[in-house]
Amino acid sequence: MRCPRCRNEDRRYFHQDYKGFYCRKCIRFGKIYVHETLQQKPLYKPKIQTQMHLDYELTSVQQDAIAKVELLYEHHNKVLVYAACGAGKTEITLVQIQQHLAAGKKVGYAIARRQVVIEIAKRLSEAFPNIHVVKVCGGYTNVVDGDLIVCTTHQLYRYHKCFDLLILDEMDAFPFANNDVLQQLAYNACCGKLLLLSATPESSHFQEVKDGYMGQVSVFERPHKQPLVVPKVYRLPFAMQMVVSLLLVLFKKGKWIVFMPKITQVERMEKLCKHICRCRSISSKTKQKDELMESFNRGDFNLVFATTILERGITIKGVNVAIVSGEHKVYTKASLIQMVGRVGRKFDAPTGFAYIFCKEKTKEIVACQKEIIMMNRKAKIV
Numbered sequence: 001m002r003c004p005r006c007r008n009e010d011r012r013y014f015h016q017d018y019k020g021f022y023c024r025k026c027i028r029f030g031k032i033y034v035h036e037t038l039q040q041k042p043l044y045k046p047k048i049q050t051q052m053h054l055d056y057e058l059t060s061v062q063q064d065a066i067a068k069v070e071l072l073y074e075h076h077n078k079v080l081v082y083a084a085c086g087a088g089k090t091e092i093t094l095v096q097i098q099q100h101l102a103a104g105k106k107v108g109y110a111i112a113r114r115q116v117v118i119e120i121a122k123r124l125s126e127a128f129p130n131i132h133v134v135k136v137c138g139g140y141t142n143v144v145d146g147d148l149i150v151c152t153t154h155q156l157y158r159y160h161k162c163f164d165l166l167i168l169d170e171m172d173a174f175p176f177a178n179n180d181v182l183q184q185l186a187y188n189a190c191c192g193k194l195l196l197l198s199a200t201p202e203s204s205h206f207q208e209v210k211d212g213y214m215g216q217v218s219v220f221e222r223p224h225k226q227p228l229v230v231p232k233v234y235r236l237p238f239a240m241q242m243v244v245s246l247l248l249v250l251f252k253k254g255k256w257i258v259f260m261p262k263i264t265q266v267e268r269m270e271k272l273c274k275h276i277c278r279c280r281s282i283s284s285k286t287k288q289k290d291e292l293m294e295s296f297n298r299g300d301f302n303l304v305f306a307t308t309i310l311e312r313g314i315t316i317k318g319v320n321v322a323i324v325s326g327e328h329k330v331y332t333k334a335s336l337i338q339m340v341g342r343v344g345r346k347f348d349a350p351t352g353f354a355y356i357f358c359k360e361k362t363k364e365i366v367a368c369q370k371e372i373i374m375m376n377r378k379a380k381i382v
């Protein structure tokens with residue numbers, strides 16, 4: 001017995017009612033019976049001629065990467081773009097999007113986190129101002145078809161065999177990583193080429209490349225050609241970590257994100273600090289996250305206490321980062337690289353500060369520093 005949607009074969013997940021057996025592993029996406037066949041969703045696929053608009057020119061490294069992706073598609077259906085944070089991996093997808101739209105093919109851009117869907121949809125709308133970019137995620141599910149669909153990986157259940165090009169961004173991020181239901185939904189949604197993007201791919205992805213199942217393009221140079229900021233690591237007791245973080249925020253100019261592992265911690269810090277400086281907190285519990293981030297971007301306040309909800313996909317001009325309790329188990333090498341990668345993403349603010357405060361220097365912290373140094377070194381030769 002096999003689920004037609006998530007491909008589960010584990011009998012523990014199959015339940016029976018008067019119509020037959022159904023799968024409980026993927027039931028959050030609707031009840032599906034084992035005897036059912038998923039139908040391809042009919043989507044409108046016009047040929048769309050569009051020209052991308054960018055306020056800046058693509059660098060030679062990005063152009064080389066674009067050409068290499070095209071070349072790899074001659075022999076692979078799957079290509080991995082391994083790009084440093086802020087190296088412009090979204091830009092590398094633009095030519096592929098443009099070409100597929102012109103050929104009347106459907107393009108989907110899927111990301112694990114809702115917050116990043118909103119940011120990417122905005123960037124793609126700016127790059128292709130004359131097409132209808134539709135975002136599909138929690139709070140935006142009334143319109144589910146458009147010229148270009150940007151959605152959370154959860155929403156891919158709507159698009160069975162729909163996308164001729166499916167771009168999977170940050171496929172190593174929670175909750176997509178290690179979630180076989182979401183991964184199967186992604187494979188189901190794609191009926192053509194897959195383009196995987198990540199700054200921190202997992203070893204299984206590199207293995208696929210090694211085994212010849214996937215092509216790989218690496219881009220480690222940021223467009224402004226400044227190196228990635230290597231975080232400074234300090235071992236301190238927890239209370240001192242907080243004091244030093246606050247002193248940094250008060251005495252060094254610019255915006256700051258102070259990452260903390262727990263929701264209760266960020267909420268408590270907001271309450272304590274709002275008497276001495278303009279600050280807010282953000283976590284998965286926060287309502288009106290989009291408005292809060294817009295307000296931070298505008299500079300209404302300079303300090304945000306955040307959980308890992310802000311670790312990826314967020315671009316804030318001139319932001320600096322301090323990570324408290326860096327030894328905590330929620331901080332993997334990948335999440336540390338991503339948090340530090342928020343710094344120096346803009347042409348007019350290409351650098352900044354990144355600190356990791358910890359009680360002990362874990363192997364994840366050491367690996368994060370090593371990998372950033374490796375990317376900076378390779379940026380010169382790739």
Ligand SMILES: [Zn+2]
Pocket residue numbers: 003004005006007008023024025026027
């Ligand atoms: Zn299932």
